[in-house]
Amino acid sequence: MTIRDNLQTIGERIRAAEQRFGRVSGSVRLLAVSKKHPAAAIREALAGGHTLFGESYAQELAEKAAELVGNGIEWHFIGPIQSNKTHLIATTARWVHSLDRLKVAQRLSGQKPADAPDINVCLQVNISAEASKSGVLPNALPELAAQVMGLPGLKLRGLMAIPAPGGDFDHQRAAFAQVRALQENLVAQGFALDTLSMGMTDDMEAAIAEGATLVRIGTAIFGQRE
Numbered sequence: 001m002t003i004r005d006n007l008q009t010i011g012e013r014i015r016a017a018e019q020r021f022g023r024v025s026g027s028v029r030l031l032a033v034s035k036k037h038p039a040a041a042i043r044e045a046l047a048g049g050h051t052l053f054g055e056s057y058a059q060e061l062a063e064k065a066a067e068l069v070g071n072g073i074e075w076h077f078i079g080p081i082q083s084n085k086t087h088l089i090a091t092t093a094r095w096v097h098s099l100d101r102l103k104v105a106q107r108l109s110g111q112k113p114a115d116a117p118d119i120n121v122c123l124q125v126n127i128s129a130e131a132s133k134s135g136v137l138p139n140a141l142p143e144l145a146a147q148v149m150g151l152p153g154l155k156l157r158g159l160m161a162i163p164a165p166g167g168d169f170d171h172q173r174a175a176f177a178q179v180r181a182l183q184e185n186l187v188a189q190g191f192a193l194d195t196l197s198m199g200m201t202d203d204m205e206a207a208i209a210e211g212a213t214l215v216r217i218g219t220a221i222f223g224q225r226e
């Protein structure tokens with residue numbers, strides 16, 4: 001199977017899940033997670049018409065963005081953010097999914113080039129505190145959301161989550177339902193959010209069942225990472 005075949009297959013799986021779970025056709029976007037795969041792999045996906053790519057390491061993002069400039073790629077940053085690397089992200093990424101603290105938000109806001117559009121951001125929420133260090137805890141979400149709303153250059157779009165891996169479909173679905181409830185709670189408080197970034201290779205269908213608007217898929221497109 002080539003990368004282009006894999007993209008086709010994943011696209012079909014997404015459409016099937018939309019239909020199965022009563023989602024509007026075309027309401028789930030596919031982010032191809034290219035971290036630790038070479039620019040050549042991205043070129044192959046580009047040749048198949050795919051332009052949304054996700055990276056988890058700031059330096060790797062900056063290098064690939066420079067190498068692949070002019071291809072119309074929409075870069076999404078999805079990894080843990082070190083505050084001394086924010087300029088690499090602010091100058092290349094159209095989306096940041098992994099925002100979880102004010103200091104990083106302030107730096108991204110200040111470092112976004114004046115002529116670039118606002119950076120779309122999702123707050124990463126930590127729904128399994130024992131399993132992960134990344135992400136803001138649910139009870140701290142409203143305050144961080146309000147702070148991010150007040151920063152120029154950033155556009156708050158929604159939430160991102162990475163539930164603990166494993167578990168069967170119902171277990172996965174219950175975790176994503178928590179994220180969805182947190183999003184609905186913020187919307188009820190007046191935040192205009194339209195993005196739920198959730199679902200990876202092993203839990204994509206459960207995420208779509210619970211309202212994901214963007215799934216982040218690496219392995220099923222590019223194969224195993226080193």
Ligand SMILES: *Cc1c(COP(=O)(O)O)cnc(C)c1O
Pocket residue numbers: 033035056078079162200201202216217218219220
């Ligand atoms: C690596 C990564 C993915 C892709 O995971 P796969 O299991 O390879 O599909 C998705 N989201 C985040 C945040 C990642 O770091």
